Amino acid sequence: MRLDIVTIFPEYFAPLDVSLLGKARRRGDVDMHVHDLRDWAHDRHRTVDDTPYGGGPGMVMKPEPWGEALDTVVPPPSRARLVVPTPSGRPFTQELATEYAAEPWLVFACGRYEGIDARVIEDARERMPVDEVSIGDYVLAGGEVAVLVIVEAVTRLLPGVLGNAESVSDDSFAPGRMEALLEGPVYTKPATWRGRDVPEVLMSGNHAAIARWRRDQALGRTAERRPELIARNRLDEADRRALTE
Ligand code: SAM
Numbered sequence: 001m002r003l004d005i006v007t008i009f010p011e012y013f014a015p016l017d018v019s020l021l022g023k024a025r026r027r028g029d030v031d032m033h034v035h036d037l038r039d040w041a042h043d044r045h046r047t048v049d050d051t052p053y054g055g056g057p058g059m060v061m062k063p064e065p066w067g068e069a070l071d072t073v074v075p076p077p078s079r080a081r082l083v084v085p086t087p088s089g090r091p092f093t094q095e096l097a098t099e100y101a102a103e104p105w106l107v108f109a110c111g112r113y114e115g116i117d118a119r120v121i122e123d124a125r126e127r128m129p130v131d132e133v134s135i136g137d138y139v140l141a142g143g144e145v146a147v148l149v150i151v152e153a154v155t156r157l158l159p160g161v162l163g164n165a166e167s168v169s170d171d172s173f174a175p176g177r178m179e180a181l182l183e184g185p186v187y188t189k190p191a192t193w194r195g196r197d198v199p200e201v202l203m204s205g206n207h208a209a210i211a212r213w214r215r216d217q218a219l220g221r222t223a224e225r226r227p228e229l230i231a232r233n234r235l236d237e238a239d240r241r242a243l244t245e
Pocket residue numbers: 084085086087088110111112113114115116133134135136137138139140141142143144146
């Protein structure tokens with residue numbers, strides 16, 4: 001997979017060299033490039049923002065540097081999937097992360113100030129798919145942290161990036177049986193710590209009982225913390241019993 005990130009703060013992306021992502025990058029599983037938007041600003045001060053038409057506080061990112069940047073990073077007629085983080089975008093979910101993980105090429109455009117001149121997105125949409133994506137109902141100072149969130153969620157799904165591939169399918173929101181469920185509690189050694197015991201079933205070696213216990217915990221936790229998700233699950237008799245107990 002190829003990833004390109006356009007930003008006025010390339011230094012925000014140093015964490016891409018750390019941990020699993022750093023390893024994936026060094027192995028060549030992910031080909032990542034970070035570009036400084038100011039390389040496409042041609043005045044002495046390398047200006048990328050200007051005052052908003054219609055007035056109001058704050059500044060807006062100018063279209064010219066963005067247009068040139070996107071034409072250089074994705075030269076026509078090539079097509080990447082362009083992801084533009086914005087609080088007014090579609091919510092970023094595990095489902096969208098899974099969809100992105102199957103893409104050969106993603107390009108991210110990090111906004112700052114009051115955002116990017118709307119014509120940049122209209123123009124890009126004429127030659128490639130563009131997604132405006134929100135990572136939550138709050139406002140960050142810029143798109144960089146949102147892009148880090150999206151890139152981490154996507155790249156951990158790529159084949160070979162996680163040591164144990166199984167952990168992906170057991171995660172909260174994983175496609176399949178966990179799609180609309182939160183994972184339950186997890187434990188490791190020692191079996192007793194500060195007077196608190198690990199649930200006995202987890203040490204029983206009975207795989208069917210462990211699977212049932214985990215499912216019940218996931219259902220119970222979801223019903224308590226995110227009740228609106230429960231209706232999206234296909235529940236069998238045992239599931240319904242777990243929810244009413
Ligand atoms: N004026 C914009 C609004 O009210 O929707 C907020 C602009 S915000 C200060 C600057 C940049 O941060 C945005 O262009 C976007 O790139 C990024 N950003 C802020 N919150 C975000 C969120 N919840 N999800 C994704 N990106 C976000």
